[in-house]
Amino acid sequence: MRRLAEQKRTVEQWRSLEKKSSEIAELINLATEEADTSFANEIHAEMEKLAEFLDKLELELAFSGEYDSRNAILALHSGAGGTESQDWAEMLLRMYLRWAERRGYKAEVLDESRGEEVGIKNVTVSISGEYAFGYLKSEHGVHRLVRLSPFDSDHARHTSFVLVEVMPEAEENVDIKIDSEDLKVEAFRSSGAGGQNVQKVSSAVRITHLPSGLVVTCQTERSQHQNKAIALKILYSRLLEMEMEKQAEEHAKLKGKRIEAGWGNQIRSYVLHPYKMVKDHRTDFETGNPEDVLNGELDGFITAYLRSIVGRQDV
Numbered sequence: 001m002r003r004l005a006e007q008k009r010t011v012e013q014w015r016s017l018e019k020k021s022s023e024i025a026e027l028i029n030l031a032t033e034e035a036d037t038s039f040a041n042e043i044h045a046e047m048e049k050l051a052e053f054l055d056k057l058e059l060e061l062a063f064s065g066e067y068d069s070r071n072a073i074l075a076l077h078s079g080a081g082g083t084e085s086q087d088w089a090e091m092l093l094r095m096y097l098r099w100a101e102r103r104g105y106k107a108e109v110l111d112e113s114r115g116e117e118v119g120i121k122n123v124t125v126s127i128s129g130e131y132a133f134g135y136l137k138s139e140h141g142v143h144r145l146v147r148l149s150p151f152d153s154d155h156a157r158h159t160s161f162v163l164v165e166v167m168p169e170a171e172e173n174v175d176i177k178i179d180s181e182d183l184k185v186e187a188f189r190s191s192g193a194g195g196q197n198v199q200k201v202s203s204a205v206r207i208t209h210l211p212s213g214l215v216v217t218c219q220t221e222r223s224q225h226q227n228k229a230i231a232l233k234i235l236y237s238r239l240l241e242m243e244m245e246k247q248a249e250e251h252a253k254l255k256g257k258r259i260e261a262g263w264g265n266q267i268r269s270y271v272l273h274p275y276k277m278v279k280d281h282r283t284d285f286e287t288g289n290p291e292d293v294l295n296g297e298l299d300g301f302i303t304a305y306l307r308s309i310v311g312r313q314d315v
Contacts (some may be wrong), residue, residue, distance in 0.1 A: 013057060020050055025038030033132070046134055047209045062306035066245075068134030069170035073237040079142075079161035088145045088160040091294060093123055097137075098296025105129030110230050118151075124234055126169070133168040138305035139298075141168040141267030148273045161266065168244075170236035176243070178236070184208040187226065190219040196243055207231045214238055244273045268301070270294070283308050 024046050031039040063069065076092055078085035100107040113121040127136060142163050149158040170176050187202040204219030205227040211279040216238065218231040268280045270290055278293045278301075279286035285304035287293060293301075 008209065010060075017019065017053060017057065018052070020046075020053070025101065026177065054147075058310065059269075059306055062309040063131055063134040063169045065134065067240075068137070069131055070133045070171040071126065071128040072133040072136045073110075073167040073169055073172065073234060074125050074127055074136060074139075075165040075167070076120065076125075077163040077165070078121050081158070081160050083117050083151050083269065084149060085160040085162060086115035086117075086121055087151070088122040089123065089162045090191070091145075092143060092162055092164065093105050093120060093125070095294050095296055095298070096125065096127070096136075099298045100129070100296075102296050103129060103133055103135075109220065110234060111220055122235060126233075128169075134167065135306075138302045139164050139267075142186050142291060144266040144269045145156050148271065165241075167237040167241040169233070170240040172236055174230070176236050176239045177234045181284070182210050182226070184210060187224055203227060205231050207235055209239065212239065212242065214242075280304065 018033075024043065027039055027043055027046070029035070074096060076089050078089040097107050104125075108126045109123060110126050111122075111124045113123070115121055123273070141284060142161055145160045145162075147158065147160075148155050152158065153219070186206045186208075188200050188204050188206060190204040197248065202225045203222060204217065205224060206215065206217045207228070208215050216235045216296045218227040221227045221230065267282055268278065270293070271277045272290055273280075276290050277286055277288055278290045280301050283301075283304040285301055287300065289297075
């Protein structure tokens with residue numbers, strides 16, 4: 001039913017575009033036949049609206065993936081460098097939460113591992129909204145920060161890295177089916193904040209998917225049942241991501257493309273010193289205002305990436 005509704009919406013949009021373009025064409029023909037220039041401003045305004053609408057629909061061509069309309073699961077992992085990278089992970093978390101808020105999306109932290117001093121070691125966030133995964137898939141990769149360290153007494157320049165993973169939210173027993181015998185579920189005491197109950201009761205949950213070796217933990221909720229439900233939600237999404245990667249590799253082999261494994265190179269650099277710039281290395285889109293980007297102004301980067309996808313799509 002969800003797919004049917006999406007298809008109907010798409011057809012209605014293109015039919016509306018077709019109708020509007022026909023109306024403008026008739027208006028132009030009428031003005032030409034009668035040599036009447038009084039329609040010029042109206043025609044120009046309507047054509048601008050039409051071009052803007054077409055631009056929006058063209059961008060949506062990038063949402064041709066099977067899971068693009070889904071909610072997204074976002075996972076951030078701080079790289080080597082301890083405090084520096086953990087602080088950078090927290091900055092990125094704030095950036096994505098602000099971006100979600102700007103778009104009217106719902107954001108919920110599912111699991112979090114705090115740094116010993118400041119920042120975040122790892123965090124998993126659910127972003128819910130129309131085409132959340134379609135938009136956020138542009139963020140998958142390594143993000144690099146260059147700045148004068150606030151934690152260094154010499155204020156030396158430091159480079160930090162954070163890996164951002166973006167997964168579509170999986171539908172249990174629809175996208176992925178898991179046999180209960182393939183799961184090893186363990187309870188343990190939470191190491192995070194939450195009061196005496198969390199510290200004394202084994203409410204945190206660790207789930208191991210035996211066939212793949214994937215391990216997922218959750219300790220943010222006070223209830224073991226809630227933590228298990230969240231951990232399963234993350235596990236399903238990770239298994240779906242693995243299946244998507246497997247299909248992509250098989251497709252690439254058929255086309256003779258090489259797939260790079262591991263972290264790979266950074267997709268985007270955020271430079272705060274000696275100059276200010278944020279640059280995406282895949283599209284060359286850049287801005288000299290990193291403060292706005294870190295406050296959630298990501299649409300320019302996301303749009304540039306989606307347009308590059310449309311340009312690369314097979315005919």
